[in-house]
Amino acid sequence: MYHPTTRVLTILELLQSHPRLSGPELAARLEVDVRTVRRYIGQLQELGIPVEAEPGRYGGYRLRAGFRLPPLMFTNDEIVVLTLGLLNSHSLGLAETAPAVESALAKIGRVLPVPVARQLAALQNEMTVAGLPPDEKVDTGVLTTLGLAATFTRPVRMTYHNRGEVTERLFEPYGVVHLDGRWYTVGFCHLRQDVRIFRLDRVRRADTEAGSFTRPAGFDALAYLVQSIATIPDRWDIEVEVGLPLEVVRSKLPPTLATLETAGEKTLFRSTFNDLDWLARLLVGLGGPVRVIRPPELRAAFGRLALEIAGYAAGDEPETLALD
16 A cells, blocks of 8 residues: 555656656556546645646656756765664654555665675664554554644544544644554544544555644644643542652653643652552652652652562561561
């Protein structure tokens, strides 16, 4: 399955290698209809590519005389960076990228000096990048549609599947974010009449609609996503004062784990958790003094942890400890 962007670039390559091609000829080569070809031509023109259309029954398309895209030149270090990026693209969780990645790597490999080619071959043989489970892959067409719609403030009609329920939504995307191995989009959902977050692996279809919208001034999609995930309700509401500067605490924690605020030379840690014993271990691992504001049950979790550590120091077997 070819992505629309691939077909647009293919039209550009064909027009660079042919003095003129008709709409039906392009449609046959790309396995689409003539109307779709016209839309792709329009996209090239919007990008500033001087594609000229000859009207009439025997008309066609051609690039303005003298126009050529300049060849790309890369240093050896830049080629290594590009290759590493391609090899790591699997970790982005995008569906149907493997053929494009292999094709791009093959093209790069054909023009490399022998020493660099050997170096990159060694990297490819030794590097393993773990991808996402198949049900969490993101359709590249969905990602492209939402990304462009956010850039040009165009509303999107999307089909969303969540926990067995399928809904149709008119959505105004404020941004697209990749965080902790998943793709998200943040924006205004007309169905819920509020700002909402959607996982892109659950978007079954996304089509740009006519019209436009106004994004809230200064809206930061990443900051909104991080804050929203960190404050998802759980069993215990946590508020803790950590005796370390904000930047030190922030450097030791995942961004979505908690909201952090400066409190003089200390840091205020707020979040919600289900497992207080796990949280006690995490907070001790920060390496600074901790004062529990709430809940009192967290103090009990620290007590259990202290008994456990004291048992280790005494050489006791873990299973013999009384942690009541």
